Amino acid sequence: MATFxxxxxxxxxxxxxxxxxxxLRAAxxxxxxxxxxxxxxxxxLNNGAVNLDTHIQDVLATLEAERLTDVVLVGHSYGGMVLSGVADRAPERIAALVYADAFVPRDGESAYRIVNDVWKQRYLAGAAAGGGTTVVGSNPAxxxxxxxxxxxxxxxxxALTGAGEAVTRRVYIHAERFEDSPLLETYDRLRDDPAWTVHALPVGHDLIHEAPEEFLKIALTAAE
Known part of the structure:
Protein backbone atom coordinates (compact mmCIF):
# COMPACT_ATOMS: atom_id res chain seq x y z
CA MET A 1 0.00 0.00 0.00
CA ALA A 2 1.25 3.48 -0.88
CA THR A 3 0.33 6.88 0.54
CA PHE A 4 -0.69 9.66 -1.83
CA LEU A 24 -6.35 5.03 -5.80
CA ARG A 25 -8.47 4.04 -2.81
CA ALA A 26 -10.09 1.26 -4.82
CA ALA A 27 -6.59 -0.05 -5.48
CA LEU A 45 -9.33 32.17 5.00
CA ASN A 46 -8.20 34.14 1.96
CA ASN A 47 -6.42 37.42 2.61
CA GLY A 48 -3.42 39.32 1.36
CA ALA A 49 -1.06 37.39 3.63
CA VAL A 50 -1.77 33.97 2.09
CA ASN A 51 1.12 33.12 -0.19
CA LEU A 52 3.15 30.23 -1.58
CA ASP A 53 4.83 29.63 1.77
CA THR A 54 1.36 29.27 3.33
CA HIS A 55 0.47 26.55 0.83
CA ILE A 56 3.76 24.74 1.31
CA GLN A 57 3.09 24.79 5.04
CA ASP A 58 -0.43 23.39 4.43
CA VAL A 59 1.14 20.26 2.98
CA LEU A 60 4.00 20.02 5.47
CA ALA A 61 1.50 20.28 8.33
CA THR A 62 -0.51 17.39 6.88
CA LEU A 63 2.60 15.24 6.54
CA GLU A 64 3.51 15.97 10.15
CA ALA A 65 0.04 15.66 11.68
CA GLU A 66 -0.73 12.40 9.91
CA ARG A 67 2.84 11.11 10.38
CA LEU A 68 3.14 10.37 6.69
CA THR A 69 6.30 8.95 5.12
CA ASP A 70 7.13 7.37 1.73
CA VAL A 71 4.56 9.71 0.20
CA VAL A 72 3.75 9.95 -3.49
CA LEU A 73 3.15 13.68 -3.80
CA VAL A 74 0.97 14.69 -6.77
CA GLY A 75 0.45 18.27 -7.90
CA HIS A 76 -1.58 19.75 -10.74
CA SER A 77 -0.76 23.08 -12.40
CA TYR A 78 0.05 25.66 -9.68
CA GLY A 79 0.33 22.69 -7.31
CA GLY A 80 3.76 22.01 -8.78
CA MET A 81 5.06 25.16 -7.09
CA VAL A 82 3.91 23.71 -3.79
CA LEU A 83 5.35 20.25 -4.53
CA SER A 84 8.81 21.67 -5.15
CA GLY A 85 8.75 23.62 -1.89
CA VAL A 86 7.56 20.62 0.12
CA ALA A 87 10.14 18.28 -1.40
CA ASP A 88 12.88 20.78 -0.59
CA ARG A 89 11.81 21.06 3.05
CA ALA A 90 10.89 17.45 3.80
CA PRO A 91 12.61 15.16 1.25
CA GLU A 92 12.87 12.40 3.85
CA ARG A 93 9.06 12.03 3.78
CA ILE A 94 8.69 11.87 -0.02
CA ALA A 95 9.07 8.73 -2.14
CA ALA A 96 7.98 10.17 -5.49
CA LEU A 97 6.83 13.39 -7.12
CA VAL A 98 4.18 13.51 -9.85
CA TYR A 99 3.80 16.86 -11.61
CA ALA A 100 0.53 16.78 -13.56
CA ASP A 101 0.90 19.47 -16.24
CA ALA A 102 2.40 21.54 -13.48
CA PHE A 103 5.04 24.13 -12.72
CA VAL A 104 8.49 22.77 -11.91
CA PRO A 105 10.22 25.90 -10.60
CA ARG A 106 13.89 26.52 -10.08
CA ASP A 107 15.16 28.44 -7.08
CA GLY A 108 13.88 32.01 -7.11
CA GLU A 109 11.14 31.46 -9.69
CA SER A 110 7.49 32.31 -9.15
CA ALA A 111 4.51 31.11 -11.14
CA TYR A 112 4.23 34.60 -12.61
CA ARG A 113 7.86 34.55 -13.73
CA ILE A 114 7.46 31.17 -15.42
CA VAL A 115 4.25 31.78 -17.36
CA ASN A 116 4.06 33.26 -20.85
CA ASP A 117 2.76 36.76 -21.64
CA VAL A 118 -0.81 35.54 -22.16
CA TRP A 119 -0.96 34.17 -18.62
CA LYS A 120 0.91 37.09 -17.12
CA GLN A 121 -1.89 39.33 -18.37
CA ARG A 122 -4.51 36.96 -16.97
CA TYR A 123 -2.85 36.95 -13.57
CA LEU A 124 -2.66 40.74 -13.51
CA ALA A 125 -6.25 41.16 -14.70
CA GLY A 126 -7.50 38.67 -12.14
CA ALA A 127 -5.60 40.37 -9.36
CA ALA A 128 -7.04 43.75 -10.35
CA ALA A 129 -10.58 42.33 -10.47
CA GLY A 130 -10.11 40.90 -7.00
CA GLY A 131 -8.92 44.15 -5.49
CA GLY A 132 -5.32 43.02 -5.40
CA THR A 133 -5.90 40.11 -3.02
CA THR A 134 -7.38 37.39 -5.20
CA VAL A 135 -7.34 35.92 -8.66
CA VAL A 136 -10.90 35.43 -9.81
CA GLY A 137 -11.94 32.26 -11.61
CA SER A 138 -14.33 33.54 -14.26
CA ASN A 139 -13.74 31.16 -17.16
CA PRO A 140 -17.08 29.43 -17.90
CA ALA A 141 -15.19 26.26 -18.86
CA ALA A 159 13.17 29.31 -2.18
CA LEU A 160 14.88 26.00 -2.95
CA THR A 161 18.10 24.75 -1.40
CA GLY A 162 18.48 21.68 -3.62
CA ALA A 163 17.53 19.26 -0.85
CA GLY A 164 14.55 18.10 -2.90
CA GLU A 165 16.90 16.54 -5.42
CA ALA A 166 17.14 13.64 -2.98
CA VAL A 167 13.71 12.56 -4.25
CA THR A 168 14.81 10.62 -7.32
CA ARG A 169 11.46 9.31 -8.53
CA ARG A 170 10.15 12.22 -10.60
CA VAL A 171 7.30 12.06 -13.08
CA TYR A 172 5.94 14.75 -15.38
CA ILE A 173 2.66 14.64 -17.33
CA HIS A 174 2.38 17.05 -20.24
CA ALA A 175 -1.03 17.99 -21.67
CA GLU A 176 -0.50 18.49 -25.39
CA ARG A 177 -3.81 20.28 -26.02
CA PHE A 178 -3.65 22.90 -23.31
CA GLU A 179 -4.39 26.09 -25.27
CA ASP A 180 -1.88 28.89 -24.62
CA SER A 181 -0.06 26.57 -22.24
CA PRO A 182 2.37 28.39 -19.96
CA LEU A 183 4.19 25.11 -19.37
CA LEU A 184 5.76 24.41 -22.77
CA GLU A 185 9.22 25.54 -21.69
CA THR A 186 8.95 23.32 -18.62
CA TYR A 187 8.08 20.33 -20.79
CA ASP A 188 10.92 21.09 -23.21
CA ARG A 189 13.35 21.28 -20.30
CA LEU A 190 12.31 17.97 -18.74
CA ARG A 191 11.46 15.64 -21.60
CA ASP A 192 15.07 14.73 -22.39
CA ASP A 193 16.29 14.85 -18.79
CA PRO A 194 17.16 11.30 -17.66
CA ALA A 195 16.21 12.20 -14.08
CA TRP A 196 12.57 12.43 -15.16
CA THR A 197 9.94 10.07 -16.52
CA VAL A 198 7.85 12.21 -18.89
CA HIS A 199 4.47 11.40 -20.38
CA ALA A 200 2.71 13.43 -23.09
CA LEU A 201 -1.05 12.98 -23.33
CA PRO A 202 -3.24 14.26 -26.22
CA VAL A 203 -5.59 16.13 -23.89
CA GLY A 204 -6.15 19.55 -22.37
CA HIS A 205 -5.11 20.86 -18.97
CA ASP A 206 -8.09 19.33 -17.11
CA LEU A 207 -6.36 15.95 -16.85
CA ILE A 208 -8.62 14.53 -14.17
CA HIS A 209 -11.63 14.66 -16.50
CA GLU A 210 -9.99 14.35 -19.91
CA ALA A 211 -7.59 11.50 -19.10
CA PRO A 212 -8.74 9.90 -15.83
CA GLU A 213 -7.60 6.36 -16.64
CA GLU A 214 -4.19 7.49 -17.90
CA PHE A 215 -3.73 9.75 -14.89
CA LEU A 216 -4.56 6.91 -12.53
CA LYS A 217 -2.22 4.50 -14.31
CA ILE A 218 0.68 6.96 -14.15
CA ALA A 219 0.06 7.66 -10.46
CA LEU A 220 -0.03 3.94 -9.65
CA THR A 221 3.18 3.34 -11.59
CA ALA A 222 4.91 6.14 -9.66
CA ALA A 223 4.11 4.30 -6.44
CA GLU A 224 5.78 1.08 -7.53
Missing part, protein backbone atom coordinates in the same frame (compact mmCIF):
# COMPACT_ATOMS: atom_id res chain seq x y z
CA UNK A 5 -1.02 13.36 -1.05
CA UNK A 6 -2.80 15.32 -3.79
CA UNK A 7 -2.29 19.07 -4.23
CA UNK A 8 -4.72 20.89 -6.58
CA UNK A 9 -4.00 23.75 -8.92
CA UNK A 10 -5.13 27.35 -8.86
CA UNK A 11 -8.83 27.97 -8.08
CA UNK A 12 -9.55 24.31 -7.25
CA UNK A 13 -9.99 22.25 -4.10
CA UNK A 14 -9.55 18.65 -3.07
CA UNK A 15 -12.78 17.81 -4.91
CA UNK A 16 -11.01 18.20 -8.27
CA UNK A 17 -9.12 14.99 -7.57
CA UNK A 18 -12.20 12.88 -6.82
CA UNK A 19 -11.83 10.44 -9.77
CA UNK A 20 -8.16 9.89 -8.94
CA UNK A 21 -8.87 9.68 -5.21
CA UNK A 22 -11.53 7.04 -5.78
CA UNK A 23 -9.32 5.04 -8.14
CA UNK A 28 -5.97 -0.16 -1.73
CA UNK A 29 -3.91 2.98 -1.25
CA UNK A 30 -4.14 5.69 1.39
CA UNK A 31 -5.05 9.07 -0.13
CA UNK A 32 -5.06 12.62 1.24
CA UNK A 33 -6.55 15.12 -1.26
CA UNK A 34 -5.94 18.65 0.04
CA UNK A 35 -7.54 22.06 -0.33
CA UNK A 36 -5.06 24.90 0.10
CA UNK A 37 -5.63 27.88 2.38
CA UNK A 38 -7.79 30.59 0.83
CA UNK A 39 -9.25 28.42 -1.94
CA UNK A 40 -12.64 26.74 -2.45
CA UNK A 41 -14.18 25.62 0.87
CA UNK A 42 -11.23 27.29 2.61
CA UNK A 43 -11.87 30.54 0.75
CA UNK A 44 -12.99 32.25 3.93
CA UNK A 142 -14.07 25.85 -15.25
CA UNK A 143 -15.85 23.62 -12.79
CA UNK A 144 -18.54 25.78 -11.13
CA UNK A 145 -16.91 25.03 -7.78
CA UNK A 146 -13.77 26.90 -8.85
CA UNK A 147 -13.11 29.85 -6.56
CA UNK A 148 -10.92 32.84 -5.98
CA UNK A 149 -7.24 32.17 -5.37
CA UNK A 150 -4.69 34.10 -3.28
CA UNK A 151 -2.73 36.37 -5.60
CA UNK A 152 0.43 36.45 -3.49
CA UNK A 153 0.92 32.72 -4.02
CA UNK A 154 1.41 33.32 -7.75
CA UNK A 155 3.90 36.15 -7.35
CA UNK A 156 6.05 34.87 -4.48
CA UNK A 157 9.31 33.21 -5.62
CA UNK A 158 10.00 29.75 -4.26
Missing amino acids: VLVPGMLHGAWWYRPLTDG GHEVYPLTLTGVSERGH LDPRASVHPTASLFQPV
Whole structure:
Protein backbone atom coordinates (compact mmCIF):
# COMPACT_ATOMS: atom_id res chain seq x y z
CA MET A 1 0.00 0.00 0.00
CA ALA A 2 1.25 3.48 -0.88
CA THR A 3 0.33 6.88 0.54
CA PHE A 4 -0.69 9.66 -1.83
CA VAL A 5 -1.02 13.36 -1.05
CA LEU A 6 -2.80 15.32 -3.79
CA VAL A 7 -2.29 19.07 -4.23
CA PRO A 8 -4.72 20.89 -6.58
CA GLY A 9 -4.00 23.75 -8.92
CA MET A 10 -5.13 27.35 -8.86
CA LEU A 11 -8.83 27.97 -8.08
CA HIS A 12 -9.55 24.31 -7.25
CA GLY A 13 -9.99 22.25 -4.10
CA ALA A 14 -9.55 18.65 -3.07
CA TRP A 15 -12.78 17.81 -4.91
CA TRP A 16 -11.01 18.20 -8.27
CA TYR A 17 -9.12 14.99 -7.57
CA ARG A 18 -12.20 12.88 -6.82
CA PRO A 19 -11.83 10.44 -9.77
CA LEU A 20 -8.16 9.89 -8.94
CA THR A 21 -8.87 9.68 -5.21
CA ASP A 22 -11.53 7.04 -5.78
CA GLY A 23 -9.32 5.04 -8.14
CA LEU A 24 -6.35 5.03 -5.80
CA ARG A 25 -8.47 4.04 -2.81
CA ALA A 26 -10.09 1.26 -4.82
CA ALA A 27 -6.59 -0.05 -5.48
CA GLY A 28 -5.97 -0.16 -1.73
CA HIS A 29 -3.91 2.98 -1.25
CA GLU A 30 -4.14 5.69 1.39
CA VAL A 31 -5.05 9.07 -0.13
CA TYR A 32 -5.06 12.62 1.24
CA PRO A 33 -6.55 15.12 -1.26
CA LEU A 34 -5.94 18.65 0.04
CA THR A 35 -7.54 22.06 -0.33
CA LEU A 36 -5.06 24.90 0.10
CA THR A 37 -5.63 27.88 2.38
CA GLY A 38 -7.79 30.59 0.83
CA VAL A 39 -9.25 28.42 -1.94
CA SER A 40 -12.64 26.74 -2.45
CA GLU A 41 -14.18 25.62 0.87
CA ARG A 42 -11.23 27.29 2.61
CA GLY A 43 -11.87 30.54 0.75
CA HIS A 44 -12.99 32.25 3.93
CA LEU A 45 -9.33 32.17 5.00
CA ASN A 46 -8.20 34.14 1.96
CA ASN A 47 -6.42 37.42 2.61
CA GLY A 48 -3.42 39.32 1.36
CA ALA A 49 -1.06 37.39 3.63
CA VAL A 50 -1.77 33.97 2.09
CA ASN A 51 1.12 33.12 -0.19
CA LEU A 52 3.15 30.23 -1.58
CA ASP A 53 4.83 29.63 1.77
CA THR A 54 1.36 29.27 3.33
CA HIS A 55 0.47 26.55 0.83
CA ILE A 56 3.76 24.74 1.31
CA GLN A 57 3.09 24.79 5.04
CA ASP A 58 -0.43 23.39 4.43
CA VAL A 59 1.14 20.26 2.98
CA LEU A 60 4.00 20.02 5.47
CA ALA A 61 1.50 20.28 8.33
CA THR A 62 -0.51 17.39 6.88
CA LEU A 63 2.60 15.24 6.54
CA GLU A 64 3.51 15.97 10.15
CA ALA A 65 0.04 15.66 11.68
CA GLU A 66 -0.73 12.40 9.91
CA ARG A 67 2.84 11.11 10.38
CA LEU A 68 3.14 10.37 6.69
CA THR A 69 6.30 8.95 5.12
CA ASP A 70 7.13 7.37 1.73
CA VAL A 71 4.56 9.71 0.20
CA VAL A 72 3.75 9.95 -3.49
CA LEU A 73 3.15 13.68 -3.80
CA VAL A 74 0.97 14.69 -6.77
CA GLY A 75 0.45 18.27 -7.90
CA HIS A 76 -1.58 19.75 -10.74
CA SER A 77 -0.76 23.08 -12.40
CA TYR A 78 0.05 25.66 -9.68
CA GLY A 79 0.33 22.69 -7.31
CA GLY A 80 3.76 22.01 -8.78
CA MET A 81 5.06 25.16 -7.09
CA VAL A 82 3.91 23.71 -3.79
CA LEU A 83 5.35 20.25 -4.53
CA SER A 84 8.81 21.67 -5.15
CA GLY A 85 8.75 23.62 -1.89
CA VAL A 86 7.56 20.62 0.12
CA ALA A 87 10.14 18.28 -1.40
CA ASP A 88 12.88 20.78 -0.59
CA ARG A 89 11.81 21.06 3.05
CA ALA A 90 10.89 17.45 3.80
CA PRO A 91 12.61 15.16 1.25
CA GLU A 92 12.87 12.40 3.85
CA ARG A 93 9.06 12.03 3.78
CA ILE A 94 8.69 11.87 -0.02
CA ALA A 95 9.07 8.73 -2.14
CA ALA A 96 7.98 10.17 -5.49
CA LEU A 97 6.83 13.39 -7.12
CA VAL A 98 4.18 13.51 -9.85
CA TYR A 99 3.80 16.86 -11.61
CA ALA A 100 0.53 16.78 -13.56
CA ASP A 101 0.90 19.47 -16.24
CA ALA A 102 2.40 21.54 -13.48
CA PHE A 103 5.04 24.13 -12.72
CA VAL A 104 8.49 22.77 -11.91
CA PRO A 105 10.22 25.90 -10.60
CA ARG A 106 13.89 26.52 -10.08
CA ASP A 107 15.16 28.44 -7.08
CA GLY A 108 13.88 32.01 -7.11
CA GLU A 109 11.14 31.46 -9.69
CA SER A 110 7.49 32.31 -9.15
CA ALA A 111 4.51 31.11 -11.14
CA TYR A 112 4.23 34.60 -12.61
CA ARG A 113 7.86 34.55 -13.73
CA ILE A 114 7.46 31.17 -15.42
CA VAL A 115 4.25 31.78 -17.36
CA ASN A 116 4.06 33.26 -20.85
CA ASP A 117 2.76 36.76 -21.64
CA VAL A 118 -0.81 35.54 -22.16
CA TRP A 119 -0.96 34.17 -18.62
CA LYS A 120 0.91 37.09 -17.12
CA GLN A 121 -1.89 39.33 -18.37
CA ARG A 122 -4.51 36.96 -16.97
CA TYR A 123 -2.85 36.95 -13.57
CA LEU A 124 -2.66 40.74 -13.51
CA ALA A 125 -6.25 41.16 -14.70
CA GLY A 126 -7.50 38.67 -12.14
CA ALA A 127 -5.60 40.37 -9.36
CA ALA A 128 -7.04 43.75 -10.35
CA ALA A 129 -10.58 42.33 -10.47
CA GLY A 130 -10.11 40.90 -7.00
CA GLY A 131 -8.92 44.15 -5.49
CA GLY A 132 -5.32 43.02 -5.40
CA THR A 133 -5.90 40.11 -3.02
CA THR A 134 -7.38 37.39 -5.20
CA VAL A 135 -7.34 35.92 -8.66
CA VAL A 136 -10.90 35.43 -9.81
CA GLY A 137 -11.94 32.26 -11.61
CA SER A 138 -14.33 33.54 -14.26
CA ASN A 139 -13.74 31.16 -17.16
CA PRO A 140 -17.08 29.43 -17.90
CA ALA A 141 -15.19 26.26 -18.86
CA LEU A 142 -14.07 25.85 -15.25
CA ASP A 143 -15.85 23.62 -12.79
CA PRO A 144 -18.54 25.78 -11.13
CA ARG A 145 -16.91 25.03 -7.78
CA ALA A 146 -13.77 26.90 -8.85
CA SER A 147 -13.11 29.85 -6.56
CA VAL A 148 -10.92 32.84 -5.98
CA HIS A 149 -7.24 32.17 -5.37
CA PRO A 150 -4.69 34.10 -3.28
CA THR A 151 -2.73 36.37 -5.60
CA ALA A 152 0.43 36.45 -3.49
CA SER A 153 0.92 32.72 -4.02
CA LEU A 154 1.41 33.32 -7.75
CA PHE A 155 3.90 36.15 -7.35
CA GLN A 156 6.05 34.87 -4.48
CA PRO A 157 9.31 33.21 -5.62
CA VAL A 158 10.00 29.75 -4.26
CA ALA A 159 13.17 29.31 -2.18
CA LEU A 160 14.88 26.00 -2.95
CA THR A 161 18.10 24.75 -1.40
CA GLY A 162 18.48 21.68 -3.62
CA ALA A 163 17.53 19.26 -0.85
CA GLY A 164 14.55 18.10 -2.90
CA GLU A 165 16.90 16.54 -5.42
CA ALA A 166 17.14 13.64 -2.98
CA VAL A 167 13.71 12.56 -4.25
CA THR A 168 14.81 10.62 -7.32
CA ARG A 169 11.46 9.31 -8.53
CA ARG A 170 10.15 12.22 -10.60
CA VAL A 171 7.30 12.06 -13.08
CA TYR A 172 5.94 14.75 -15.38
CA ILE A 173 2.66 14.64 -17.33
CA HIS A 174 2.38 17.05 -20.24
CA ALA A 175 -1.03 17.99 -21.67
CA GLU A 176 -0.50 18.49 -25.39
CA ARG A 177 -3.81 20.28 -26.02
CA PHE A 178 -3.65 22.90 -23.31
CA GLU A 179 -4.39 26.09 -25.27
CA ASP A 180 -1.88 28.89 -24.62
CA SER A 181 -0.06 26.57 -22.24
CA PRO A 182 2.37 28.39 -19.96
CA LEU A 183 4.19 25.11 -19.37
CA LEU A 184 5.76 24.41 -22.77
CA GLU A 185 9.22 25.54 -21.69
CA THR A 186 8.95 23.32 -18.62
CA TYR A 187 8.08 20.33 -20.79
CA ASP A 188 10.92 21.09 -23.21
CA ARG A 189 13.35 21.28 -20.30
CA LEU A 190 12.31 17.97 -18.74
CA ARG A 191 11.46 15.64 -21.60
CA ASP A 192 15.07 14.73 -22.39
CA ASP A 193 16.29 14.85 -18.79
CA PRO A 194 17.16 11.30 -17.66
CA ALA A 195 16.21 12.20 -14.08
CA TRP A 196 12.57 12.43 -15.16
CA THR A 197 9.94 10.07 -16.52
CA VAL A 198 7.85 12.21 -18.89
CA HIS A 199 4.47 11.40 -20.38
CA ALA A 200 2.71 13.43 -23.09
CA LEU A 201 -1.05 12.98 -23.33
CA PRO A 202 -3.24 14.26 -26.22
CA VAL A 203 -5.59 16.13 -23.89
CA GLY A 204 -6.15 19.55 -22.37
CA HIS A 205 -5.11 20.86 -18.97
CA ASP A 206 -8.09 19.33 -17.11
CA LEU A 207 -6.36 15.95 -16.85
CA ILE A 208 -8.62 14.53 -14.17
CA HIS A 209 -11.63 14.66 -16.50
CA GLU A 210 -9.99 14.35 -19.91
CA ALA A 211 -7.59 11.50 -19.10
CA PRO A 212 -8.74 9.90 -15.83
CA GLU A 213 -7.60 6.36 -16.64
CA GLU A 214 -4.19 7.49 -17.90
CA PHE A 215 -3.73 9.75 -14.89
CA LEU A 216 -4.56 6.91 -12.53
CA LYS A 217 -2.22 4.50 -14.31
CA ILE A 218 0.68 6.96 -14.15
CA ALA A 219 0.06 7.66 -10.46
CA LEU A 220 -0.03 3.94 -9.65
CA THR A 221 3.18 3.34 -11.59
CA ALA A 222 4.91 6.14 -9.66
CA ALA A 223 4.11 4.30 -6.44
CA GLU A 224 5.78 1.08 -7.53
